[in-house]
Amino acid sequence: MAEAVMSGVRAPAARRSSLRAIARRKPMIAFMMALPLILLILLLVVYPALYSIHLATLNRSMKRFVGFGNFLFLFKRDTFWMVVKQSVIFACTAVFFKTLIGIFLANFVHTIPTKGQRKWRGMLMVSWVIPTAISSITWFWLFDPSYSAFNWLLAKFFGTAPIPWLGEPLWARFCVILVNIWAGTPFFMIMYLAALKSVPEQLYEAAAIDGANWWQRLWYVTLPMMRNIISITVLFSLIVTFANFDIVRILTNGGPVDQTQIFATWAFQVGIQGNDIPLGASVSLFMFPILGVSAYFILRGVRRRSQEI
Amino acid sequence: MAAAVETASHIRAARRGSIRGSRRKALFWSYFFLVLFVVIFLAPPFYMLITSLKSSGEISAQVNPWWVFHPTLENYLGLLTEPNFVTFFRNSAVVSLCVVAISMLISVPAAFALARMKFWGSATLATGVFLTYLIPESLLFIPFFRIFAFLRDITGIEFLNHWWVLIIVYPTLSVPFCTWILISYFASIPKELDEAALIDGAGYIQMLTKIFIPVALPGIIAATIFAFTVAWADFLYPLAFTTSADQLVLPVGIVTTLIKGDVYNWGQIMAGSLICAAPPLIIYAFLMDYYIAGLTAGATKG
Known part of the structure; x- marks a missing residue:
């Protein structure tokens, strides 16, 4: 894809001798224009990322090289395995439901007349536009043990006893995932809505004439046409959800007893609050494999998609 | 023969009727679920608004929490007279505006160079930009924390616990994506335009300012919105790097200082949250289409 993008204005420039002088200077100018970006990537992304690998091999006071000592130490701790398990549950469940609800919502918005679509899309996007930290604190207040507005509704309509939303491990896990789904679904909806618009209308007409119902049209026409964009969005969201910090930090702060802790929040607790920077760096590095695999497939998907276009 | 034709047209009419019927059914269920989801999705912001209009007496009263019976603006007035909150807002605004400016200054020329001019390693760099965008902040905050302490030892400048440190780190979140969507916008501009400009004797800088920036303005708006929202909403970096009350930005300030103690x-808190959520909401209300176009272009083209 980059190749296609890059095939610039070579041919006409070569044709005209007056332009040749400019053309000769071109790579230099281009490099100077991209230099701030290159510096930013090297100094503020690549260097810290490599430095965190180096940090992970040091002991707590950062004076002595311990090799894989930090990782071996983590492998022996139950909390670490709990964090791994919870991160996987958190990311996979959230991404699954975000995809599912996103596809349905995009379909609903796509079904209604074009005139009203903008309005509905706008209303559904609010949860995504509000800064996550801010919406998390609102949810925290909605889950408040004594004044929970949800418990009031449940008691009023179903007579249910108050639910300890963030107080019990199982409910707390449910809540952090719920808030993540709430905040992330609109992104999926937007991406799928854009993909839906690019599906040729004739396919649906043909399907309708063949007597396909709503489900069949979704399953046999829409989903195959959107396969690529779905996979890109899912993988991208997998990275973002795995690396999530705000929601868990604000809602439960990892509690009760570290049951909702995920990689980012635990790394923060160990590294910044517990003042063990090498151990924190080791914890956050465990996000790297999932990141690398997803990135590889996203890149492949984007390349393939740009070839289709 | 005639009978056969008649039955065929009957069937066709019936089927057309059933298509119209299924269309009506699809519409009904679409609206039904849209209303349901809009209610679910808007419940927390609605509750935010309701709570922000309540006095503390009404909040603890045993009445319907989803409605405000005696609306008051005392929470908002209280916040505006609270020096800390005004500082948070100012810090957030200054940081976000600086990050937008820096992101644009870096990503517009870089995207132009990557989209239109070939130089050694440019293809690798385009891929690198995308990969950088995928690196989450939760992987970088610990090394940054250490690097800042390290830089203090060398230069004597204290980086940690100053709001301006965010201006240094936020571009790592905004620039890669801004560059990425701008590449796809610039690449979609017809090459004839820059050929014409070159023939007319325009340099590359003029080509960028006179042609690319005006033509790709929707993309630049999308990138600006992205940079602003990232800088305005981020929580992890300010939480890790700033601690004193006068150095905090809005999200961290609201979450950490307004909740202190048992009270x-x-x-x-909800009034502050609403004030913090307002700028992005207002921007999206007016410029949503640009942003969505940029977002989908970033993932589909490129």
Whole structure:
């Protein structure tokens, strides 16, 4: 894809001798224009990322090289395995439901007349536009043990006893995932809505004439046409959800007893609050494999998609 | 023969009727679920608004929490007279505006160079930009924390616990994506335009300012919105790097200082939250289409 993008204005420039002088200077100018970006990537992304690998091999006071000592130490701790398990549950469940609800919502918005679509899309996007930290604190207040507005509704309509939303491990896990789904679904909806618009209308007409119902049209026409964009969005969201910090930090702060802790929040607790920077760096590095695999497939998907276009 | 034709047209009419019927059914269920989801999705922001209009007496009263019976603006007035909150807002605004400016200054020329001019390693760099965008902040905050302490030892400048440190780190979140969507916008501009400009004797800088920036303005708006929202909403970096009350930005300030102690002043917290959520919401209300176009272009083209 980059190749296609890059095939610039070579041919006409070569044709005209007056332009040749400019053309000769071109790579230099281009490099100077991209230099701030290159510096930013090297100094503020690549260097810290490599430095965190180096940090992970040091002991707590950062004076002595311990090799894989930090990782071996983590492998022996139950909390670490709990964090791994919870991160996987958190990311996979959230991404699954975000995809599912996103596809349905995009379909609903796509079904209604074009005139009203903008309005509905706008209303559904609010949860995504509000800064996550801010919406998390609102949810925290909605889950408040004594004044929970949800418990009031449940008691009023179903007579249910108050639910300890963030107080019990199982409910707390449910809540952090719920808030993540709430905040992330609109992104999926937007991406799928854009993909839906690019599906040729004739396919649906043909399907309708063949007597396909709503489900069949979704399953046999829409989903195959959107396969690529779905996979890109899912993988991208997998990275973002795995690396999530705000929601868990604000809602439960990892509690009760570290049951909702995920990689980012635990790394923060160990590294910044517990003042063990090498151990924190080791914890956050465990996000790297999932990141690398997803990135590889996203890149492949984007390349393939740009070839289709 | 005639009978056969008649039955065929009957069937066709019936089927057309059933298509119209299924269309009506699809519409009904679409609206039904849209209303349902809009209610679910808007419940928390609605509750935010309701709570922000309540006095602390009404918040603790045993009445319907989803409605405000005696609306008051005392929470908002209280926040505006609270020096800390004004500082948070100012810090957030200054940081976000600086990050937008820096992101644009870096990503517009870089995207132009990557989209239109070939130089050694440019293809690798384009891929690198995308990969950088995928690196989450939760992987970088610990090394940054250490690097800042390290830089202090060398230069004597204290980086940690100063709001301006965010201006240094936020571009790592905004620039890669801004560059990425701008590449796809610039690449979609017809090459004839720059050929014409070159023939007319324009340099590359003029080509960028006179042609690319005006033509790709929707993309630049999308990138600006992205940079602003990232800088305005981020929580992890300010939480890790700033601690004193006068150095905090809005999200961290609201979450950490307004909740201190046993007294949760929920009315004020929700009022502050609403003030913090307002700028992005207002921007999206007006410029949503640009942003969505940029977002989908970033993932589908490129």
